[in-house]
Amino acid sequence: MSEIMDHSKQIDGQQRTGTGPDAGADTDTDKGTLSRRKFLTAIGGLGAVVATGGLLFNNPQLASAKKNSENSINTENVIYLNSVADIQTLDLSTLTDGQQFSVRCFHPNTTIGGGIFYLNKTRAKSAHNGGTIVSTTVPWNGTVAGLPGFLNGTGETNPTGSGCLVRLYGERITSHMFGARGNSTDDDTTAIQAAINVGIPLYFPEGTYLLKLSQSITLAGGPTVCSLIARDKMNLLGAGIGKTIFKLKDNESTDSSPKYFNIIAGNTVINNLYVEGITFDVNGANNKISPNRSSGSYYAFNCAGIFISGTVATSGSDARLYNSKITNCEFINSPGVTCIATGQQESPGVISNNVEISFCRFYNNGIDSSDHSSVYMWGDSINVHDCVFDHPTVSTGIAGPVVAAELHGSENFFTNNIVNNYAQGVWISGNQKTPSRGISVTGNSFTVSWFGVGLFSINPIGLGTSDVLIGNNRIYIIAGEILNPGMGFPKTAVFLNMQDGGGDRMTVTGNQLYCTDRSSNIAVLVSAAAGGYMRDTLISDNLVNGFCRGICVGLGALGSAYNTTIKSNTICNLQRTTNLPATVGIHVSGTQGGVILSSNDIGGGTGTTDQGIFIGGATGALEFLHFEGNRVDASASSSIEDSIIVTGRRSGEQALTFTALPAQSTWKKGDSVTLASPIQAGTAPNKYMIVGWQRITNGTANVLNTDWLERRVLTGN
Known part of the structure; x- marks a missing residue:
């Protein structure tokens, strides 16, 4: 202009x-x-x-x-x-x-x-x-x-x-002004790239624009091919989802020559990218990437609609998006790993910032791969909201989508989205540059066959994750076979496990967690491997329905979870499974830090409560235990089992109630405990009730009349 x-x-x-x-x-x-x-x-x-x-x-x-x-x-x-x-x-x-x-x-x-x-x-x-x-x-x-x-x-x-003719135009030019036809027959790749290269906002009238993989580009993972190369300030506007279609031509990738490819790729720093109203059809049914699929072997090639990737070593810069927006677009039929990647780096580098992905639709992706994450959020302040992630059948983790989004950064948001028939909703993770802080996964509906929301932390991205809110989501764990060998863990709605590094201040609140699967499953797990830890976790006001195991801390993990609070949750309709014939509402085991259990309601519905609350295990130990106000259904085979060692102090009525003289934990002089079922003793007229014991020494010994004295109440008969 x-x-x-x-x-x-x-x-x-x-x-x-x-x-x-x-x-x-x-x-x-x-x-x-x-x-x-x-x-x-x-x-x-x-x-x-x-x-x-x-x-x-x-x-x-x-x-x-x-x-x-x-x-x-x-x-x-x-x-x-x-x-x-x-x-x-x-x-x-x-x-x-x-x-x-x-x-x-x-x-x-x-x-x-x-x-x-x-x-x-x-x-x-x-x-x-x-x-x-x-x-x-x-x-x-x-x-x-x-x-x-x-x-x-x-x-x-x-x-x-x-001497040239110069076109008069308004704020945008159209792809037709560079010879693109959008007639679903002619190759429009060169025309669209020429229009993009001018650097003027570009409008695509209704039509199907066929594209070839005619350009080479080096990304973080190495040399690859693409249809179009992104540029700084690229601004693409279509006529709407299903009206303006970028479609990859048939047989650009084949079993005889499978390719690692993307429709739009960029390996530089890109500011102010804007894409709206376009369907990206990767045409995966006619662009295969896994020639050995019949033997169960699948490739994990990126085949995205928009993919930004590169490092100083590979492309001369840490490729990333700044101040960018992708809205009202559709990403369908990808045979490979990703639909949108805001950045990807194989080594520490500067990451993306301030990217919005909104009102987009993702459908039928990952169809020829062993892995697929529809949105790869590599950066800070990335907001994915009001999108729909859908698949026509329940994903097995192979030849179908694995996860809707991966959140690799700080101040990232995944909000008000619908995820249907994926194996997993989201991964919350780090990157290779900084710890991840201030992440929110709220207001979403997940219908998944494996995990709902999970933490992912392995070297070299295990730099720590903190201040995470998982709130007001609906998570449905549905029946469906998982064939991916890397997905052997029981089906879990909220998976808070740190493999490497630390997880601090996780809040899981106000969620509705449902399960119709009858294999091994868990509603919420808080745990850590030997190389990680969890600290200051709050699990409150959640509805847990249809699981075999409700809320679990530890569960055999070698790492520790410090200061875990589980309060005001409703755990109902517990269902036995083929692998776990006994149900449990709340389970705490292993060497952990302190635990607070208060005001949880366990039981009810058409299921069976075999064990309400279990706190113990052969190696179980807590730094402190506060335990009170929890209700377990009267029909439970075992209401509460508390056999854990507490190295610090116990507090709360239920933490200080035993069926016999305490045989574990550390006590201080003056501590008082209650006998769950008082015993009447003595002879008339001086009968009395034994209602508990009073501590008279410090330490871990538990000898009657040496460390404990009975607390007696005269009955008068």
């Missing part, structure tokens, strides 16, 4: 300074100059041009026109051309600078891609791009086959010369 405005200022300047035959007058002249009135008239018609990709005019009035050639008519003010191919018929020596041209279409015998041009005799021919700047000496015969050469300026007969 700067080219146009510069020209406009030049003309306005001539009128103000008295140059030209009609100095000071805003009137048209017959000298060929573009007056302000003509310029504004031309600009005024651009709305229709942008909306349709062509000109909305009837045949020009030819009564007084002089016909100069077969394809051009010179009226008093405007030269009309049938197509962009006819620009090569012009003889600039006979024309005046500023002459207007009205071009009906881009390709001969079509109705799209035309527009209004003006002649700039000083414009270098080397600026030719075939769409907004056209040199009259770049040959093109109007064929689709010859279009790539024309757009690239191939065959320019006067490369150091000047």
